[in-house]
Amino acid sequence: MQTLIDLFNTFETLGDKTAFVNRTGVRRLVVSYREFHGLALKMASLLAQRGVEAGDRVLIWGPNSSWWAIAYWGIIIRGAIAVPVDFMSDQARADSIRNLTRAKTVLQSRFKPERMTVADSILLEDLQYLLEDVQPASGPAPAAPEDTAQLIYTSGTTGNPKGVILTHRNLIANLTQINRAVPIITPGFNFLSLLPLSHMFEQMGGFFTPLYRGAAIVYPRTLKPSAIMEALGEEDIYIIMSVPRLMQLLKTTIERELDEKHLSGLFRWMTRFAARLPKEMRRSLFLPVQRKFGPNFTAFVSGGAPLDQEVFNFWSSMGFTVLEGYGLTETSPVLCVNTIDRQVAGSVGPPMPGVQLKIENKEILVRGDNVFPGYYENEQASRDAFTSEGWFRTGDLGELDSDGWLAIKGREKDLIVTGSGINVYPDELEAVLNRVAGVKESCVIGLDKGGGEEVHAVLILDGSGKAPDEIISQANSSLDALHRITGFTLWNEPEFPKTTTLKIKKFTVKEELKKGPAADDSSVNRDSLLNLIARVTGVSAAGIREESLLVTDLGLTSIDRLELVSFLEQEYRLDIDDSQIGPQTKVSDLRQIITKREKLTRHDHFRFWTNNNFFSGVRRAWDTVFHTPLFRRFATLELHGTGNLEKLAGPVIFVANHLSYLDQPAVMFALPPEIRYRTASAAWEEFFFNDYHGLERILRRLSYEYASVLFNLFPLPQSQGFGGSLKFMGRLTDAGVNILIFPEGGHARDGKMQPFQLGLGIMVKELGIPVVPIRIGGTDQVLPHEASFPKQGKVTVTFGEPLRFRFEEPAEIVEQTRLAVERL
Structure with missing residues (x-):
């Protein structure tokens, strides 16, 4: 294997094995190796249609996902040069790199509040639609080992970023070296990808290596602790490429949970005792913690910065393998790593096979096929980076022990x-x-x-x-x-x-x-929280005060709230829910949530188990003996457009107008049984769980328990806390369950449809499934809004053609759906 093209050609042979799992925060989307191979060839064709030729630079500025991977491989097999940019970089930096590389086109993300204003840019999240009608390329463009594969711009901790040229030879050399030094990766294991793919440590260890071994890569949307622990518990993760700060974050999460259970003292005693035990006994001793990481979780591979010995000991004492390594972007990147048989706290291990390393004046110098040829269009920096004998100056200070293991003392700068x-x-x-x-x-x-x-x-x-x-x-x-x-x-x-x-x-x-002390305006400009709020609300950062109410003063809508939460989770890597932002929440309150990172308490009223076969059977039986006869006693059902239901090939969102409490059973009885008992209905959460007291509180809670089991209802809030319901709907969709929703948010008292709520657009966009419009008539005559008892009458239910949305924004989705219902 000499080039990335050789690696790409192995993907199709892996067939239906899972290549990627996208955990979007709402859905769990799986891509096989066969699908990945075909989509990458389509991506190459799409780039050709956009005028991208061999040697052109293509910039990728987006979060980790299967679409990032497909875009990257499409660039490589087109013969172009990938230019990954840190997703957390601001627009000024991304624009600077685009200009420096004269990028032919830009792939960016809708999850970035700032976007480059480039005429020929592509949104990564739109690739799933853009590639549908594209014919795949006949095959990859030829590549030579010395060809440039990508340009990686250094992170700029020193304020002087440079474009690192990495060739096919560099990347394949390091890939081979890693798999010889750490031969623990085998097909069937899952990697959790937490570090950005624009960083070579993640790209080599958590991208190229699992693909080389036919393993699966899991991508969570955010790095908040709950999302990481959830993925670990549900995805059977085997290994994580990590940085010390992230390992510290997970350590803090576990310690906080132990504090809440008053187990901290016992845990500290156990870790001291366990240090003297064999690894397998340590794993057994800490089995409750091990279970949180899944049955096969084996190792952290740590790099990017020195790992604190206390953090190393914390994880090692519980039986986890901690492999600390060392490298730089310029070395593709790994130079040294601890071994499976031996891990030493404070050491990054021996040089890998094929890496030459020496210490000169305390500085680490290296040579090898993995070392880059130079900086992009920067001859002076390239000359300064190497000695006259061709050794690369790392700029890091280190010491070698008697066994040839390296300890990093710090950065020379x-x-x-x-x-x-x-x-x-x-x-x-x-x-x-x-x-x-x-x-x-x-x-x-x-x-x-x-x-x-x-x-x-x-x-x-x-x-x-x-x-x-x-x-x-x-x-x-x-x-x-x-x-x-x-x-x-x-x-x-x-x-x-x-x-x-x-x-x-x-x-x-x-x-x-x-x-020194900054003036008010410049201080505001450096405040990342105020800038995030400003981007979402459209209010100038200079006009936002600590006492400003997010909803009343700054005009934060329910949809803005979800967007702000998403950005906060990305920026600060914390757990926050939109329910924590209410009408009385001030900017200072939000800042306190971020600073204290208080654990979020959720009231979970969702009943996923009501969708299993047993409870579907219970509903079917109860409908037969009670609900159906009762409904037919008062309502004569007339159906139209049922032929449109025959076109359904997967889960959908049924969207209906709302006239009466009878609407939900009317739609459910209009659906054929094979669809009816695979459909869950959204219900107004506040109706069941508002601040009720006494007997009314008890009766409403009991009515919810009855409705959740026998009508398969789930709560959907009208004011705040929409994120939890959206995530639950994602679980339903992944399980093949349809969703019924009434987006007016209340009954139409005069028979005229009310405006649909914008949350419908977010729901459709996030779930990515078709919408079936439904028009209901007559239910307000059978059971008027204020009536306590129904009367006899005719009810009509009309099903429209399924609607599939692709590039539309949420507001457009809402309006087009409303018109579709209105026309029925």
């Missing part, structure tokens, strides 16, 4: 040299600070005071109230006198500016500190 000439490694001080109570996160930098640098700590506190000078004093008490912290600053935002692999952008932090 981050090294602090004090006025006394003492070298201070910031990573070591940050590890100490982060263990001090009261510290949420820290960043240690050197501030030039003339005659040497000050060891300066920048702190984000956890809200416990501990004084920062006390924190510094406690940290210094465990440091050598020559390495102590001599100054500190409090960072006022919930997070430090970071790369998408969660490394702190120290250059940015240092530049902000140099500016």
